[in-house]
Amino acid sequence: MSDFGTESNPSTETYKQGSAGESAFKKRLGIIATCVVGGSLVALYAVTGPFVAPALRKVCLPFVPATRTQIENVLKVLKTRSGSLVDIGSGDGRIVIAAAKSGFKAVGFELNPWLVWYSRYKAWREGVHHNTSFYISDLWKVSFSEYSNVVIFGVPQMMEQLEVKLQRELQSSAKVVACRFPFPTWTPDDVAGEGIDTVWVYNAKTFKPPIRNDKDSERQELATN
DSSP states (O other): OOOGGGOOOHHHHHHHHHHHHHHHHHHHHHHHHHHHHHHHHHHHHHHHHHHHGGGGSSSOOOOOOOOHHHHHHHHHHTTTOOSEEEEETOTTSHHHHHHHHTTOEEEEEESOHHHHHHHHHHHHHHTOGGGEEEEEOOGGGOOOTTOSEEEEEOOHHHHHHHHHHHHHHSOTTOEEEEESSOOSSOOOSEEESOGGGOEEEEEHHHHSOOOOOHHHHHHHHHHHO
């Protein structure tokens, strides 16, 4: 009996092997493509997430770099001041760094980690890293009671809430500098610049309620009786 009918065709086997190899290659290529796309999306989120996230918050404080004129105006209205300074929403750190160069012990609070890391690097490059500190933090979760000078680049939606917070926390000797937008109910002691470069200066003595001791309360009670 002939074995001709049971012999395999070499060309058929080669075709099957080639098809299997091509299928495995496509599968590996698909896995690689999935990993690349997934990694790219993760990287994109890691970079853009900190910039987009503030826009999703109830009160958005977007990153808008301070102009050179704004920085000059801030330093001008604080030229007779010294001690500690805090920049609320410090962005890329330019206010904090400029203040440190002017002799302040300057601190910045910023929610965006990329901007905080860049600020630290920039302060090191500028040689003022010993007089500056940058923290990743939500401004509503930080107490500003230890600072004698406060700078804020705010937005109208947050200024009323910030008034309450600063009035409660700051010492009566503190100064507050608002840039771009003034506080809604406080009366500024000084105003410098114009347009978007305007800064408003507030003395904590004018917006903090007077501290009354027990003897004053007793005198007032006796006077009314």
